[in-house]
Amino acid sequence: xxxxxxxxxxxxxxxxxxxxxxxxxxxxxxxxxxxxxxxxxxxxxxxxxxxxxxxxxxxxxxxxxxxxxxxxxxxxxxxxxxxxxxxxxxxxxxxxxxxxxxxxxxxxxxxxxxxxxxxxxxxxxxxxxxxxxxxxxxxxxxxxxxxxxxxxxxxxxxxxxxxxxxxxxxxxxxxxxxxxxxxxxxxxxxxxxxxxxxxxxxxxxxxxxxxxxxxxxxxxxxxxxxxxxxxxxxxxxxxxxxxxxxxxxxxxxxxxxxxxxxxxxxxxxxxxxxxxxxxxxxxxxxxxxxxxxxxxxxxxxxxxxxxxxxxxxxxxxxxxxxxxxxxxxxxxxxxxxxxxxxxxxxxxxxxxxxxxxxxxxxxxxxxxxxxxxxxxxxxxxxxxxxxxxxxxxxxxxxxxxxxxxxxxxxxxxxxxxxxxxxxxxxxxxxxxxxxxxxxxxxxxxxxxxxxxxxxxxxxxxxxxxxxxxxxxxxxxxxxxxxxxxxxxxxxxxxxxxxxxxxxxxxxxxxxxxxxxxxxxxxxxxxxxxxxxxxxxx
Amino acid sequence: xxxxxxxxxxxxxxxxxxxxxxxxxxxxxxxxxxxxxxxxxxxxxxxxxxxxxxxxxxxxxxxxxxxxxxxxxxxxxxxxxxxxxxxxxxxxxxxxxxxxxxxxxxxxxxxxxxxxxxxxxxxxxxxxxxxxxxxxxxxxxxxxxxxxxxxxxxxxxxxxxxxxxxxxxxxxxxxxxxxxxxxxxxxxxxxxxxxxxxxxxxxxxxxxxxxxxxxxxxxxxxxxxxxxxxxxxxxxxxxxxxxxxxxxxxxxxxxxxxxxxxxxxxxxxxxxxxxx
Numbered sequence: 001x002x003x004x005x006x007x008x009x010x011x012x013x014x015x016x017x018x019x020x021x022x023x024x025x026x027x028x029x030x031x032x033x034x035x036x037x038x039x040x041x042x043x044x045x046x047x048x049x050x051x052x053x054x055x056x057x058x059x060x061x062x063x064x065x066x067x068x069x070x071x072x073x074x075x076x077x078x079x080x081x082x083x084x085x086x087x088x089x090x091x092x093x094x095x096x097x098x099x100x101x102x103x104x105x106x107x108x109x110x111x112x113x114x115x116x117x118x119x120x121x122x123x124x125x126x127x128x129x130x131x132x133x134x135x136x137x138x139x140x141x142x143x144x145x146x147x148x149x150x151x152x153x154x155x156x157x158x159x160x161x162x163x164x165x166x167x168x169x170x171x172x173x174x175x176x177x178x179x180x181x182x183x184x185x186x187x188x189x190x191x192x193x194x195x196x197x198x199x200x201x202x203x204x205x206x207x208x209x210x211x212x213x214x215x216x217x218x219x220x221x222x223x224x225x226x227x228x229x230x231x232x233x234x235x236x237x238x239x240x241x242x243x244x245x246x247x248x249x250x251x252x253x254x255x256x257x258x259x260x261x262x263x264x265x266x267x268x269x270x271x272x273x274x275x276x277x278x279x280x281x282x283x284x285x286x287x288x289x290x291x292x293x294x295x296x297x298x299x300x301x302x303x304x305x306x307x308x309x310x311x312x313x314x315x316x317x318x319x320x321x322x323x324x325x326x327x328x329x330x331x332x333x334x335x336x337x338x339x340x341x342x343x344x345x346x347x348x349x350x351x352x353x354x355x356x357x358x359x360x361x362x363x364x365x366x367x368x369x370x371x372x373x374x375x376x377x378x379x380x381x382x383x384x385x386x387x388x389x390x391x392x393x394x395x396x397x398x399x400x401x402x403x404x405x406x407x408x409x410x411x412x413x414x415x416x417x418x419x420x421x422x423x424x425x426x427x428x429x430x431x432x433x434x435x436x437x438x439x440x441x442x443x444x445x446x447x448x449x450x451x452x453x454x455x456x457x458x459x460x461x462x463x464x465x466x467x468x469x470x471x472x473x474x475x476x477x478x479x480x481x482x483x484x485x486x487x488x489x490x491x492x493x494x495x496x497x498x499x500x501x502x503x504x505x506x507x508x509x510x511x512x513x514x515x516x517x518x519x520x521x522x523x524x525x526x527x528x529x530x531x532x533x534x535x536x537x
Numbered sequence: 538x539x540x541x542x543x544x545x546x547x548x549x550x551x552x553x554x555x556x557x558x559x560x561x562x563x564x565x566x567x568x569x570x571x572x573x574x575x576x577x578x579x580x581x582x583x584x585x586x587x588x589x590x591x592x593x594x595x596x597x598x599x600x601x602x603x604x605x606x607x608x609x610x611x612x613x614x615x616x617x618x619x620x621x622x623x624x625x626x627x628x629x630x631x632x633x634x635x636x637x638x639x640x641x642x643x644x645x646x647x648x649x650x651x652x653x654x655x656x657x658x659x660x661x662x663x664x665x666x667x668x669x670x671x672x673x674x675x676x677x678x679x680x681x682x683x684x685x686x687x688x689x690x691x692x693x694x695x696x697x698x699x700x701x702x703x704x705x706x707x708x709x710x711x712x713x714x715x716x717x718x719x720x721x722x723x724x725x726x727x728x729x730x731x732x733x734x735x736x737x738x739x740x741x742x743x744x745x746x747x748x749x750x751x752x753x754x755x756x757x758x759x760x761x762x763x764x765x766x767x768x769x770x771x772x773x774x775x776x777x778x779x780x781x782x783x784x785x786x787x788x789x790x791x792x793x794x795x796x797x798x799x800x801x802x803x804x805x806x807x808x809x810x811x812x813x
Contacts (some may be wrong), residue, residue: 141561144551178766453802473812
């Protein structure tokens, strides 16, 4: 090749005088092919020899079909220098950046490697055996990749190392339009939580302060001009949020966008957020601080929306085999009245045969997360009780509305079998399945939720786990329609006090003036008469 | 997603929640080879899975030399026995839109749709009920056709149209670069072009007729119906359709690896405008 090129590129040898006609033709054709293009500076002769050389070197199949592409490629590579001038430039592509973030997951913390391993094995850790669960999920054809699961597992491990946690679970993954959320469900160790919690009450206070200021401003204005009409509408009292470790806030949730990136703790969920989240249907973006643009307006940003959805999904889809959990018998008596919300693991649980678990009657599975009431809380809160604090308000309200004790909202109790779940149209809320039809004796029982597509659970002997992988939306058989805006305000009822009267005619004015004059004169006369009378006295 | 190398490609969409159990993966690798051989297909694609309430449908498609024409769709409930689906006609598509709710998992199930119509005019008008019956098999076929029409995509340049108007795989396709892969305009609807005539002359002047014979995803309505994400940094590109949740497409930049799969309920997301 090189020789050919050198020959072709070199100075053409002077033609001998005695050449035959054929050779002359050949010389002519060659010199034509050697004509360099005025645009690119290459000639066809060189190009063809390069292309053919490349083809003979690589010997691709059916080369005639891709000849054009090879030719194009050869032209394209002509001008690229072999020496990489940017060789030393640091590659800052996102792929490298992420790999560097994730490398931390795979490296052990301390320098003294062997001691660490020994210690790690001894200490009891709240970290679940995710790979085992992953194995079961894989049998069922749900969940995430094995490789992805390992990353999640390592990320959970770093979470456990950094926070005083008692219980950790991989909750699932929610897709966003820009990024995805990996969600960890944790419980703090008793007492350790308060330090962490200090920030939040402050935030709550911050929220309240501006409201008060606004109220004061309003009061001042009222003092200045007392004519300003005061609306007699009182917003319904906001339902207080449930305390940490109870109801919808029983567990704490951490999220991250990629395993290895920092975990962010989600705020506690407020009842009004849950009730608004029920009325809207929005895709998550993947940014926690993104605004949720919706009608009715959502109180909070995407972090709150995500938290509300997590609470709803957990309440709807976290299930366990019957009798795996049982109520604590000691506490039972105290809490009978207001619904029990504590349960303990049943030590005597023997496991339910897989056949029974996959039975379409669904009687062998129970919910182990409390149902969220329409109010947005798990335990019902009486909105009337607050009014008893300030008596003035109470009097007013009694006039307007009937002082009826509101009907307490009730929902299914904890550990209710799935058989009592409401159907979606004509469709059962859950689809049970066996992981394998070919070897049923070793299959595991799998439950797919139809109400929350993406929520799954498996059970096998004494093991069970729930996972959610999806968009975080509830299934509805009908299309979503946003709630209608509130009815427009009624017109002020028209009466004589706001009716415009007709202008008096000049005659009427004159008559009035005359009447007034007469009256004035009469009054003067009267006065004079009175004065006279006085004088007389 | 091509049937050979299914076990590798299915892992690329695993992050979108698409998982096959080892049992069905193994079964598919066996049965799709037989399917290809029996029908003398040039290649067989694993199309995806439609989730039913009681049972799921696995879907595969076989093609001959031309990727557009003569595509055949098969369904199976156990990944082994494949049944040919009737091609979706316009009438079937219209009818199947009336069927509401999820698939049941029984191909012979019949959805009933009752419509009340007014007959006559004025005071003589009487209401008559008209019942349309939609067979689940027909609905399955039309939903697959609809998904193919709406969201099946390929990277630009992966297929070429040869002068005989056949659409064949481009052997020289080397994948999109990372920068190019981040642009929606480099993904094409894998169907006969519908919107090419709407382009201005200036835009059409720059097109390569062999490559740009399909519509680009960029002009899809509503804007934002695709969620484009890079995973593993920029090592893996995932495109998810929000119009048909469950449709996932992957492409590894700078390689010819790409594929797509649908794992969903077979219901279109009609609420999309409210959700963006």
